[in-house]
Amino acid sequence: MRTAYCGQLSAADVGRSVKLAGWVNRRRDLGKLTFVDLRDHTGLVQLLFADDRDDLQSAHTLNREDVLVVHGTVQRRSAGNLNLEMKTGEIEVRVETMAIENRSKTPPFLVDGDGSDATEETRLRYRYVDLRRDRLQKALRLRHCIFRATRDFFSERGFVEVETPVLTKSTPEGARDFLVPSRVHQGSFYALPQSPQLFKQMLMVGGLDRYFQLVKCFRDEDLRADRQPEFTQLDLEVSFPDGPDEIYGLVEGAVARVFRDVLGIELELPFPRLTHADAMGRFGIDKPDMRFGMEIRDVSSLFSRSGFRVFADAVASGGRVAGIVAKRCSGYSRATLDSLQATAVAAGAKGLSWVKVEDPVVSSISKFLSGEELATLIATFEAEKGDLLLLLAGQGIDKALGELRLAVGRKESLAVPGWRFLWVTDFPLFELDEEGNLASAHHAFTSLRPEDYDKIESDPLHIPSYAYDLVLNGTELGSGSIRIHSRELQERIFRRLHITPEDADLRFGWFLQALEYGAPPHGGFALGLDRLAMIMAGESSLRDVIAFPKTANAMCPLTDAPMPAAPKQLAELGISVEEC
RNA sequence: GGGGACGUGGUCCAGUCAGGCCUAAGACGCUGGAUUGUCACUCCAGAGAUCGCCGGUUCAAAUCCGGUCGUCCCCGCCA
Numbered sequence: 001m002r003t004a005y006c007g008q009l010s011a012a013d014v015g016r017s018v019k020l021a022g023w024v025n026r027r028r029d030l031g032k033l034t035f036v037d038l039r040d041h042t043g044l045v046q047l048l049f050a051d052d053r054d055d056l057q058s059a060h061t062l063n064r065e066d067v068l069v070v071h072g073t074v075q076r077r078s079a080g081n082l083n084l085e086m087k088t089g090e091i092e093v094r095v096e097t098m099a100i101e102n103r104s105k106t107p108p109f110l111v112d113g114d115g116s117d118a119t120e121e122t123r124l125r126y127r128y129v130d131l132r133r134d135r136l137q138k139a140l141r142l143r144h145c146i147f148r149a150t151r152d153f154f155s156e157r158g159f160v161e162v163e164t165p166v167l168t169k170s171t172p173e174g175a176r177d178f179l180v181p182s183r184v185h186q187g188s189f190y191a192l193p194q195s196p197q198l199f200k201q202m203l204m205v206g207g208l209d210r211y212f213q214l215v216k217c218f219r220d221e222d223l224r225a226d227r228q229p230e231f232t233q234l235d236l237e238v239s240f241p242d243g244p245d246e247i248y249g250l251v252e253g254a255v256a257r258v259f260r261d262v263l264g265i266e267l268e269l270p271f272p273r274l275t276h277a278d279a280m281g282r283f284g285i286d287k288p289d290m291r292f293g294m295e296i297r298d299v300s301s302l303f304s305r306s307g308f309r310v311f312a313d314a315v316a317s318g319g320r321v322a323g324i325v326a327k328r329c330s331g332y333s334r335a336t337l338d339s340l341q342a343t344a345v346a347a348g349a350k351g352l353s354w355v356k357v358e359d360p361v362v363s364s365i366s367k368f369l370s371g372e373e374l375a376t377l378i379a380t381f382e383a384e385k386g387d388l389l390l391l392l393a394g395q396g397i398d399k400a401l402g403e404l405r406l407a408v409g410r411k412e413s414l415a416v417p418g419w420r421f422l423w424v425t426d427f428p429l430f431e432l433d434e435e436g437n438l439a440s441a442h443h444a445f446t447s448l449r450p451e452d453y454d455k456i457e458s459d460p461l462h463i464p465s466y467a468y469d470l471v472l473n474g475t476e477l478g479s480g481s482i483r484i485h486s487r488e489l490q491e492r493i494f495r496r497l498h499i500t501p502e503d504a505d506l507r508f509g510w511f512l513q514a515l516e517y518g519a520p521p522h523g524g525f526a527l528g529l530d531r532l533a534m535i536m537a538g539e540s541s542l543r544d545v546i547a548f549p550k551t552a553n554a555m556c557p558l559t560d561a562p563m564p565a566a567p568k569q570l571a572e573l574g575i576s577v578e579e580c
Numbered sequence: 581g582g583g584g585a586c587g588u589g590g591u592c593c594a595g596u597c598a599g600g601c602c603u604a605a606g607a608c609g610c611u612g613g614a615u616u617g618u619c620a621c622u623c624c625a626g627a628g629a630u631c632g633c634c635g636g637u638u639c640a641a642a643u644c645c646g647g648u649c650g651u652c653c654c655c656g657c658c659a
Contacts, residue, residue: 026619026620026621028617028618028619028621028622029615029618029621030615030616030617030618030621030622031614031615031616032615032616033615033616033617033618034616034618035617035618035619035621037619044619046618046619048617048618050616051616064609065608077617081617081618083618083619086619089619105590106589106590106609106610107591107609108590109590109591109609110591110608110609112620117591117592117608118591118592119586119587119591119592119652120651120652121650121651121652122591122651124651171627174657174658174659175657176657176658194658194659195659219658221657221659222656222657224653224654224658225652225653227658264652281653292592332616346655351641356587428657434656439659440657440659441659443659446659529629532618541652541657551650551651551652552652552653553651555650557650557651
């Protein structure tokens with residue numbers, strides 16, 4: 001048994017006889033005297049091998065990452081030999097016996113360091129070495145603490161963690177499913193869950209009352225730095241909620257508990273709220289980064305009768321004129337403005353107008369606007385000398401305005417440090433998909449206010465739903481909703497989505513039936529724990545908080561998954577693969 | 581599906597734009613030796629790369645062109 005961990009030894013242990021185990025971080029061989037930094041998950045401690053012992057001669061042969069178990073005595077270092085850079089630098093362990101448990105080949109990269117000295121692919125191929133690094137050790141332990149605090153929080157409040165199937169049926173949630181072929185039922189497939197959505201609703205029907213689960217979800221879509229094909233959610237659902245407010249309170253409590261237990265940070269509760277419509281109007285995005293202001297301002301009313309046709313026509317045809325003030329940015333070069341224009345155009349704007357609030361004013365549109373109009377514009381924006389106005393006109397310019405705001409915010413490093421949580425509420429129930437068909441904005445089980453039921457048929461695009469997102473520093477952390485618990489209303493929604501009764505029966509018949517057997521009102525939430533861990537760890541990629549992540553191409557360099565299946569396996573499954 | 585960046589000893593990279601001076605430089609690591617207070621130990625000596633892969637252009641290709649594989653970032657996509 002080990003009697004101590006390397007990184008935890010201190011001057012208080014001087015004189016102790018200890019047994020340590022770990023990896024050779026580095027050897028400094030002075031001939032008659034050999035120093036080895038021994039590493040375990042707690043840190044480093046210096047081992048001293050004196051050359052007066054024949055049975056310790058093998059210390060001269062130690063290499064990086066060799067695995068040792070040593071006995072020795074903790075001794076204070078003499079005054080001139082302290083290492084103040086090192087946590088355990090006041091002491092060292094004079095080794096009395098050593099067992100070399102394993103020799104290591106030269107590792108492909110050094111374990112000290114933060115990873116910037118190896119490519120991501122090398123790190124993933126040798127993930128077991130990478131995991132020894134402080135950075136990943138910290139991240140995975142932080143992740144564990146998040147999980148533990150979460151489980152504590154919900155357990156203390158009467159929630160039950162229930163596992164839901166991984167081999168299941170395709171759920172209607174937008175993303176592509178991962179399919180698993182059935183051997184017993186050749187030609188049929190299970191789907192891996194994109195979320196346990198319908199199962200947690202079943203648990204509510206089943207009287208579990210309050211459910212949570214830390215659960216893997218799977219979505220077969222292209223990856224990003226903040227998107228992996230398998231990821232972990234905190235999934236929760238409660239029966240008889242007092243509307244969304246009860247869910248907000250629970251999630252806020254859980255997040256605050258996590259920050260307190262894990263980082264020792266007290267979050268201010270409740271989190272601010274913004275309706276989806278306000279978020280879009282003021283920030284041009286449904287997940288505003290609240291670490292800086294620079295809100296979008298609508299100035300359509302100034303231009304409805306303007307001589308400037310571009311602006312006047314935009315207003316007349318149902319669009320608007322709006323923009324942001326970039327404080328102290330009037331010095332932007334033509335190239336910078338061009339690149340901002342490119343950002344706006346890529347996001348759907350027709351162009352970009354700018355006004356440099358200088359003396360005199362310099363503007364891309366000064367020859368179209370009267371001096372009075374320009375002055376009114378600047379006054380409306382409350383812009384001061386040295387500021388830059390960025391203006392867009394037309395329809396559907398929210399997104400472009402939002403992109404502009406983020407681009408300037410990034411360029412000017414406007415985001416203040418901290419944790420800015422935000423609820424975005426009242427997402428629309430329906431939206432139009434790329435083919436112009438009505439689709440659920442959240443998912444088809446989202447409820448709405450009774451007074452809006454009539455609009456399901458008459459005005460579906462203007463129904464605020466009981467769906468909400470939690471946003472942290474401009475990242476979507478999770479979403480949830482109050483669900484439909486009546487079969488009649490659920491079928492009405494399906495009908496509106498042009499899901500035929502036959503189709504609904506085939507895909508969700510079991511679910512619709514359950515709603516007829518005493519389904520209680522219920523609602524819940526799902527929060528991406530990988531993203532939370534990433535942000536709390538200060539990382540910018542999910543790969544740095546997941547033990548064994550996939551590359552951007554959804555491959556695993558460690559195992560070389562995915563692999564072609566063996567012909568015998570395929571035959572058992574009744575599957576033939578076309579040569580590509 | 582689209583756009584961008586990248587791929588050179590074990591690792592990270594210089595060299596690629598302007599082909600020949602590249603018989604490919606450097607750092608770290610590695611090997612052998614020396615070394616009693618190091619802690620990024622030091623000193624001496626040394627090994628290690630057909631420049632991701634295939635094809636093309638050329639007297640000549642790490643360098644130019646085409647294709648392909650892989651990594652990273654972004655758009656689409658992901659309620």
